[in-house]
Amino acid sequence: MNFPVYTTHVRRHVQSNHFFTDDLITCEEFVEELLERGYAIRAVKHGGVDLPKRDFDRIIKTGAGMLASRHICASLGIKGEEEKFRFGFTA
Numbered sequence: 001m002n003f004p005v006y007t008t009h010v011r012r013h014v015q016s017n018h019f020f021t022d023d024l025i026t027c028e029e030f031v032e033e034l035l036e037r038g039y040a041i042r043a044v045k046h047g048g049v050d051l052p053k054r055d056f057d058r059i060i061k062t063g064a065g066m067l068a069s070r071h072i073c074a075s076l077g078i079k080g081e082e083e084k085f086r087f088g089f090t091a
Contacts, residue, residue, distance in 0.1 A: 004031055007040040031063035065089045
C-alpha cells in the first residue's frame with residue numbers, strides 16, 4: 001500500500017495527513033494535487049516504510065510532469081498527445 005504523508009497549515013496549526021491507496025497511478029495523481037496546492041510532502045510510504053529516495057523522487061517527478069502537462073494543455077488549448085509530442089511531459 002502506497003501513501004503520501006503531507007502537511008497542511010490551518011491558521012497557525014500544522015496538521016500531518018495521510019492518503020492511502022493500493023494503486024500507484026492514484027498515488028501519483030494525488031501527489032500531483034498536493035504539488036498543485038503547495039502542500040508540504042513529507043514522505044511517500046509503502047507498507048508503512050518510507051520509499052527509497054530514488055522511488056520517492058520518481059513519484060514526485062511523475063506528479064510534477066502530470067501537473068505541467070495539464071497546465072500546458074490548458075494554457076495552449078492543445079490535447080495531451082500534442083503536448084507529449086511537443087514538450088514531452090507525462091500526458
